[in-house]
Amino acid sequence: MCLAIPGQILEFIDPVNQIAKVDVGGVRRNVNVGLLAKEEGGIHLGDWVLIHVGFALSKVDEEEAAATLKLLRGLGEAFEDEIEQLKTSNIT
């Protein structure tokens, strides 16, 4: 749970509960984007966000996201564990 992983917003699912579908390293899951309510410029489809325990913490640019994903993949087991745990998530 310590990691924050970049994911890309694919679809806004539920505006009331602020749920969006994201792609995190090839795994597609729903996350809450409510913490980005005050982000400058708002959030849009295709934006990259840092995801931690099912919540988007902050927007990042595409280059930062790519660099972070590469670093996390290099962690090996810690990253794979996090992705496995993400796969169990079924937020709606």
Add this chain to the structure above:
Amino acid sequence: MKYVDEFRDAELARALGVQIAALTEPGRHYKIMEVCGGHTHTIYKHGIEAHLPENVELVHGPGCPVCVIPMGRVDDGIAIARNPEVIFTCFGDMMRVPGGNGSFLDAKADGADIRFVYSPLDALKMAVANPDRQVVFYAIGFETTAPSTALTLMRAKAEGITNFSVMCNHVTIVPPLKALLDSPDLRLDAFIGPGHVSTVVGARPYEFICEDYNTPIVVAGFEPLDLLQSILMIMQQLNEGRAEVENQYGRVVPFEGNLRALEVLQEVFELRPYFEWRGLGFISQSALKLSEAYADFDAELRYATPGVRVADPKACQCGEVLKGVIKPYECKVFGTACTPETPIGTCMVSSEGACAAYYNFGRFAKSAARADA
């Protein structure tokens, strides 16, 4: 991508190492604490220390949320989990953390309904799916994670879900740093500030470190070159006699933090008068509990918890490791009685813990260095 390659460039790492070395005064020993467990992981994984001069020492701090949970809080969680109507949920990282009387995994094997969840929202969903059970979420983490628990509780309240509650173990980043600065057995020259927690709190809360303790802090990213660049920024400050909050991770961390996250923390939580940290003891105003408005969701008010304090095992030196007083390999049981498979202390449990990081990556470099010596 060019950006990625630049950050991975070994030549740049070496060049930064040379610049850092040029700024050190001969005969002076520099102790720099990286607060965050993620940084500790990067330091060992990428052999950052190999790029630093011998008199620049990296000291590992208390920024791993799993590692700082005291044994008594695990025991209290297990006491709640043993209620037959309870489905007890926690992050996977917590499952193997030893309490005074076994871990959550042990209690699960013993019949308690304990399940790991990826997100507090998954725990809330479990409550909706199991209306005849009580779902308790064991919340841990610094300000990085606490807003997620807060938004989950706000949703539970808005939807009128009554069979959901939270045992809150959220901690705050600033009080342990102050405790370390006040500690007589540790002299630190500077801090590498945590990255992700700062996306929420911003950089402003660290200003007291500079103003009251004349100590620099640089908030850093997680790439190896981020860390080396942060250390260079620290050395420049020390060399010029400055003590300032600088933000090397500005591409992700806004100076003011995440205003919406700070707002929801304010609404859902209040500060506990004190909280016990593993190895650091009781620190005043260092943790969160649910506010009056959310008291109905407070598992500690719903269930009897023993609330006993359990002393850490005598052999375990996690306290000294968390305070940076000793290195993981200097602990008496490191790598022998205490391993990631059979951890005695929390620092060996979490992959972000200094002992586990060192066990997995650092010990090889160290034994090679020893063989050379």
